Structure formats: structure tokens, C-alpha cells
Amino acid sequence: MKNSTDLKTLLLAINHKSYPAYKDTRGSYQFPGYLLSIDHVQGDPFASPSKVSLVIEGRQAGFPAGLFDTSYKRTALCDYLTRIFAQKIDRYNFKAKGSGKSGLISVSRCGQEVLERTACTIHPRTGTLTVHLEVGFPANGRTINSSELIKILYDFLPDCVTSSFYYQKLNARQVAEVIYLAEDQEYIRSQLSSLGLTAFVANGSILPRESGVSSRPMRQAIPFQSPKSLEVTLELPHRGTLSGMGLRKGITIIVGGGYHGKSTLLKALELGVYNHIKGDGREYVITDPTAVKIRAEDGRSIKKTDISLFVNDLPNGKDTVSFTTEDASGSTSQAANVIEAMEAGTSLFLIDEDTSATNFMIRDELMQRVVHRDQEPITPFLERVRHLYEAYGISSVIVAGSSGSFFHIADRVIQMDRYLPRDITELAKEEAKAFPALTLPGKLPAAPSFLRTPGYSSSVKGNSRVKIKVMGKDGISMNKETIDLRYVEQLADSEQTAALGYMIKYAECNLLDGKKDLRTIVDLLEQLIRQKGLAAVTESSYLPSNLAMPRRQEIFACFNRYRGLSLK
Template sequence: MKSQEVLKNMLARIDHRGYPAYKELQGMYDFGAYMLSIDHVQGDPFAAPSKVHIEVSGQKAGFPKEYYDTEDKRTAVQDFVLRLFAGEVQNYSFQAKGSGKSGLLSVSRCGQEILSRSACQMDNHTGSVTVRLEIGFPAHGRTIDAKALEKILFGYLPECVKKTLYFSAVPAKELQKAVHLAEDTASLRRQLKEKNLAAFVADGAVLPRQSGVSDRPMRDAFPFQSPKSLRVEMHLPHAGVITGMGIPKGVTLIVGGGYHGKSTLLRALEAGVYNHIAGDGREYTVTDDTAVKVRAEDGRSIHDVDISMFIRNLPNGKDTVHFVTQDASGSTSQAAGVTEAVEAQTKLLLIDEDTSATNFMIRDVLMQRVVHGSQEPIIPFIDRVRELYEKEGISTILVAGSCGSYFHKADLIIQMNRYEPVDITEYAKTQAKEFPLAQSENPAYKKSSHKRCPKASKRADDRVKIKTTGLDTICINKENIDVRYIEQLVDSEQLNALGYMLAYAQKHLFDGKKTLLQITDELYEKIHRDGIESICGLSYVPAGLALPRKQEFMAVVNRYRG
């Protein structure tokens, strides 16, 4: 541990030298109120910025123990502090001028969801706070501008720390509101199980988003109002009694005309596996936290997946118990998606007719008459949806705009009318009697006994290069993984984390003996025990990592062609 005076002297000594001299600054420095650690120095001003972290002891930070004694509350406090810190840092970014990334101060930019991030971590025992950021060390050309860096490290950063990382400095009422919201949301999730519900949408919730590129709530949107037949009360420790629509476990159909809010409701339920910040409009919209959105994905890679529950007797004789393809069709990809979701221990499938393969979802009476069942290898989802619930306890919420056959299978039918839900179960069931469903001749559902045990196809490299593109692609050592259709990934930092997690699993866990679920459980146990830094294989902790759910990790492994 070095003093801040030592750092100042080092900066004075290397001023106007060549850029590599910045490497001498690596180490930890005592700033009295906090510790500053320079973890990694960029190679030149045009390279990725330098990595820095700040540590404030629990005694000095002063956050009350009851604010971080559970994971939900601790994550909420971390998120709150990080947003404050990022807002302050933004005021100083590029105030120091120079070549390339000189003067850049970069911190994670949080969205509407509250995620566990490496950028801000609070120790669950001591309450110490660690914030990680990136700084572009200033230079002109490749000549060090140490005075500009001194201004950042001794002027800008101390101001940001002073205003955001101490309990005495943060807006107390707003922080308390965030902690209380975390407790209320945790209570809501417990009550889902107690009341046998798959999801809950509070009255007054704002579900529509501003636009396709903004996840903020739409202004002047219709507030959600639950139908009386589905209205339930939830008793929360801080918000008190709230009411809303409870969607029971089972098979639920969401219908309605175009642009009336069917897909908007489904998207809110997809996002309901995460907690949301106050003011998002979906704070009290919660979904079974194992829920998986399933869709068709033409062209995806499938490796050793048992899709025989849906597809059998392919004309080319291809094995559907150990199905492998590098270019899946819509129906085979969706069949694999459901099977993989079951493997990932989901208890709720979310499906939108618009993004599904029609032949996977339904075969109408006329088609069954013309094309005999013996000539059709696909067992449509409609013939399995009830079996999945009755034999596996897996519920389904399905959005349908054109297929009425699912009326026969549904326990609950909700019609969206101008963004307002109406329970039409009794009426729809009565009408469905006039259109009897053809009797299925398919074999009964049988749980797959197939166990997949991933094995690395080649020796994992010691040096791993990970690159991500938005929410679309993870690239590991030039091997791309298309994750566009894993629709419950909401933050690019989740992709960063998934890259490191997959690289670690490939090197240490893919032994051909453990199942994918066992590998996933072992990986998450290590992360929760030792921190996400334990699987990165770096000398420092990357700032831009957000922990995804187990279901998303398994989905990425399933799409990895390597």
C-alpha cells in the first residue's frame, strides 16, 4: 500500500515521458477516506481505457447493516450507488483533453432493470463499497500528460467519491425507497408461490415502453387495470396492500386484436423475472423467476438435444433423441428451445404466436385430413401444452392472434382490448364447443431420460479474447455465438459476463461427465462464493459485468457452435 503523495511524485517523475511509463503507476494507494487501485494500464491512448477501482471501508461508508443484510437489498443499494456515481463521473468525462481516449471516465450505465454488477459491489459482512471504472490516461500523441491525470485522480474522482459512496452524502429518502422496493418485490415473489401464481401485474402499472430503442415507460400510456375475476391482493411490508391481475399456474391464453396490447403484456412478463427501478412502471410486475421465452430461431445450432417429444420419424432417418444440426428450421429450433427450457428447470414458458413456427404450434383439422399423421413427423405444441403442465408442472402463457384451437387447452383466456385485460374464459370455451378439436393420435408425453454432458471439443486457450456486440453476439476467440433471440437478456454487460462464464466452463467444467445443469449449478455456486472475478482469469476484475440468470447461461451454451 502506497500513499497518495507517492502517486503524486510518480506522476511528476513520468510527465512528458513515453506512454509505457504509465505502467509504473499500477498498484494501490491510500487516499485516507478511500483506497485507489490502478489495476491495469492501457498500452497507448488509443487502446481500451485503463482499469481502476475505488474501495471505501464499511466503517467509513456507513451504510446501515439492515440495508445490505439480504441479497435483494444489497443489490438494490449497489444499483442505487452506481447510478449516483455514474451521474457524477459523467460530468468530468473528457474534461481532460488529449489524444485517443484521453480523459475518458467510463462507468456502467444501468438500464431499467436492477442487476448484480461488477461495477459496484458491497461486502455482505462489512458493508465496504467497491466501485470499478475505466479511465483514459491522458497523452498528447504518445507523450504522457501527467498533470491531466493528476487532475482526474486528485480532483475529479475525489469529488465523485465524496458525493456518492458515503451514506451521509446520498439522498437518504431515495435510498430508503430503493431498499423498501427491493423488500416489497421480494415479498411479491414469495407470494406468487404461496398463491400458486405464475405472474402478477399490479393495477396502475405502465407496461408500454417509449419506443423500440428506449425501455423507459411510455408517457400518457393506459395504466393497467385488472379484471375483477383475476384481481388479487398482495400485502407488502412497505407499500401495504396492492391489487392486480394474478395469472394462475396452468395454461393461459392472451388474445385480442392487433395493437391492443397482447405482445406488450407478454414483454412485461418476460421482463418480470427482474426487479425494476422506481418509476419504471413495472416495479410490481413479477413473473416466476425461472420463466423462459421460447421462439423459432431459423439457422441456429443444436447439439445433442432430445426433441422427440415434438419431432420423430424424420424422412431422412435423422436421430431426434440426439438431434444435431448446424442450421435448424423454425420447428426444430422451437422444439429444441422448449426441451432446453425444461432442462433449465423452467416452470413457465412464454410464447408469442408471432415469433413461432406455425407448424410447430398447430395442425388444423383440414390439414390433418389431407396430410395423414403418419406422414407428419411434428407433434405440435398444442398436443403437449397440457401434458407439460399436468406431468411436469410447467405452465405456459401464450399470445395468440389467429389460432383459436388453443381455447380448448387453456385454463384461462385473457382478451386485451385497448390495453385493458378482460377475462373471457367462459365465453371463449362456449364458442369453442362449436369448433371441436381433432382427436390427437400422437403418443402420450414421456419425460426424456437423455442427459447431456458437454465436453470441450478442443483444449481451451489460456488467453481468452471476449468481445460482445450489443445484445446480439458474443465472440470468444473469433467464434461467434448468436444470442439475438435469447430475448430475456436485457443488458450488454450480461453478455460480457456470459463470455467469461462460458470460457471458464469450457476450460474447467466441460468434462463429458457432468450434465449441463450440474455444470451450471457448480459455476453459479463458485460465483456466489468467490465472486465473479474468480472465473475471469484476469489480474483485475472487469468493470462491465452483470450476472445473468442460469437459464440464459444454459441458453448460450446451447447456441455455442464450439
């Protein structure tokens, strides 16, 4: 095997040559303490940076097995190490000089959520660490400046690697605290169902965020405090006794004046499907991991989706058992989102009235008297929400600011008052008696059909040069097709969006045969990734450094919004 001396000799030999000579460096080189691989070399200094990976053998990294013996511990540990490494390389970023991206050193920038990423992985048995990063190979114009790359690979990088990925160089107490927090979070999540809960919000949590563009906690925000009637006390493995608000299964309505924290609480619940880092303020906001935020999504495409639970007898005679449109209305899009979430296996709907189609959510008694039920093709969610819970076990948390009709069907009503929750269930129920009770349709609906079989897009199938472009969390471009994900609000990181692009491409090239239904395809994707990691779906000579694992629910959402995909 080549070693670091061989690489340095090569770099000195190609100095001042034309930039393509850098491609001769591709390969693996043994450095003291780790193996460095140059996996992909950029075409010129202005192109996407070169891909570099590091492998630190488990016996050298030295992490005790108890820190990585479960998947959630491995995710937490690798997240922590990635954050440490990112801080270290920031000191050297662009310290090597040159044109374009020369001197760039980058790794995933982790947000407040703890996600499984390709940036850093640890082998479950050996403890061997693999790190993926990007480096801008330096040049003057398009002439190689290898002396600057030597600085990066022989001075900057070894310092960062040594202080980031060796257990003996780290603060053992801080590492242990990361794992302890992950164990406590996992314990809460594992207890939700047996306690009859859909979510838990710890007392003292800080729910408001710093700003609309920052997910860090707001300074001097009011700490969350559960009403006594909803308080649940847990005994965590490491934190010990922890009390907070337990949201029980069933139908929960959240009300309150404007700017009192209704949507802030719902947003925390949306992202409570992920673990959060220490200091985030939402470390102990834990939500059913299958929860899905449901909203209206005007203009989205819908393919062969059974929305007959909510929409029937359209004036144009359009089929709602296998509903298809390229330009959905607010109501039909929200109906499709509900059915698709059921298909993905959700146990909890999260709904904000502000982002919902009014005619999908509710029709009050006066409107029903003026426009009779048999003249209205939409059965509102309000009339189906109890059936969804009793027949399918799907709970709902609904933020309602304008209609008290929800009080009739609620199991509990929570009022947010200056960011503090109050249990007003008895008051709401008592006041609701003075108003007409909800009239439910007598006939129970048939169960929706989920057996949809996707075909493939001709622009992708058999095309080995499919270009995937990630547009932040907003969507993915695949050749000429764009998958709009702007309203898939539980995507926490653009690296999840990137991973979805590779999954869709892999599925089209390998799984979509016109015989497997969508559930089977997603099952196969998840099984492949569990066995071989995200590398399996990239089908690349090198593993991209910037992928993060999305949830099953977002994989379904991506398929469902892919206009180029045929479904039957």
C-alpha cells in the first residue's frame, strides 16, 4: 500500500503542471494513525471540491464499545464527532491559498437535530471510523499549486483528525454525556406508546427559536411548564426524574390568541421526531416517530390516490378512488396528504389551521343548512378525525384559532397563554353545549386503498448520467424533472433531500418494475440502507460526504411528489 511519503513525492512532481494532473493522486495512502483516500478529484479549481475520506481503525480510535453498541448511540456519537471536526477545520478553511475553491476544507454542518450522516460513520463491531469530507485542491489559475495542498494534507488535516477522532484526545465526560442524552431520549420515545402518549414535552423546555432563519433557542424565552392535569413524570436512565406534559392518544386541540405559542408548540412537536443536541431547548421534546405534519399544498401533483374518505361525487364525475391531477386544489391536496401519510404508516397527524384548506377542515352548522350535505362533495376532516382514531389508531393534534366546532370532538383542549399551556378541556366542553353539536354522516366510509404500483420515468430509467441537483430543503432536480418538497415540513436538513434524490434514482433504476407496490419499494430501500448504509443507493465510485438519512414518511412524500413517476 502507498504511504504518505509516496503521496508527497507525487505532489511535488506535479507542482506547476496543468490542473488535470491532480487526478494522478487518486488512491489510498497510509498516514500515521489513519488511511487517507482521495476518492474524486475536481476538474478545475472552480468546480465542486475534491472528495476525500479517512479511515481510523477501531483500535486506534479507541472508543469503548458501550458508546456505539446500538444504532442510536452510533448516530449520536458520529454527530458529536462531526461537530468537533467541523469546529477544528474552520480554523484552517481557506488558509491554503489559490484560485476558486482552493484551500476549502469542509464537512457536514450539523443543525440542531441529530441525524445519521455519511460524513462520519462507525462500524458497529470494530469501532472503525470512516470520515468523508471535501477539499479544494489549490491552484494558481489552472496551474497546480501542490505546496498548498501539502499544507492541507500534512499540517492542517492531521491536527484536526488527531484532536477529533481519537477517544484519548477527547473529553471523556462530554462524550459520555452525549451518549447519556441519546439513551434518555430513546427511553422516552420507547415509552410513549405504553404510556398511551403521542408526545412528551419536558418542563423547562425552550420552544421558541431565535428567528425565522435560525433554529437556535431564543434567549430569555419563557420555559415550558405543563398543566398539572397533563403532567407525566418519567424516571430516565441518566437524567433521573423528569416531568412534563404528556399528550395522550386521541384528539388534542390547541387554541389561544395570536402570538401566544400555538404554532411554536406544534413546530416543536413536528421536529420532536428527531433527537436534539444538548442546549437546543427541545432535547426532551419527544414525538411519536411516525408523526406527519399535514397541510394544504395547492398545485401539487397527485397520482392514483384514494381520497374518497374525504371527497366524493365531484360534479365533473372525476374518480376519487383513484384520484389524479397535475394541479391539486387546497382541499384535494390536503386529502391526498392524509391518505399518503396513512400509507406511510403514521400514527399521529399534526395540523395547523393556518396552513390548511378551510373547506377541507370544517363546515359549520349554518353552512350545512344553506348548502346541504348532498350538494357538497367534501366531507371535512372534522367529521372524519374521530373515525381515523377509532378505526386506524391515528391520533391528531390540531392547532385551531378560529373555529370552536373542534371542541365537540376533542378529547382534550389546551390553551396556549403567553407560551404556557393551560388545560381548558372542561371549560371548552361546557361552553360547547350551548352551540349545535356536530352532525356526523351516518354511513362509515370504506377503508382507503393503498396498493399503488409505480412505474418509472423514461428520463431516468437506463440513463447512467442522471444529474441530481439539490435545492436546499425545497426540492430535487433530476435531469428535467423537479420534485417540489417545499411543504414537506419535517425535512430537517438539505442533506436528507440529497439522500432522497439518490433513493429515487436507485429505485427507478433497480426496483420499479411495474409489479411492486409503493410500500414494498420503500421497504426494500430501507432494508438495503440498514444492511449496507446510504452508500448502497448512490451506486457511485465514491460515497458523497453530504447525505443524511430521511424518515420513511419523507421517502413516501418524495415519491408522491415526483411528477415524472407513473403510478397505477
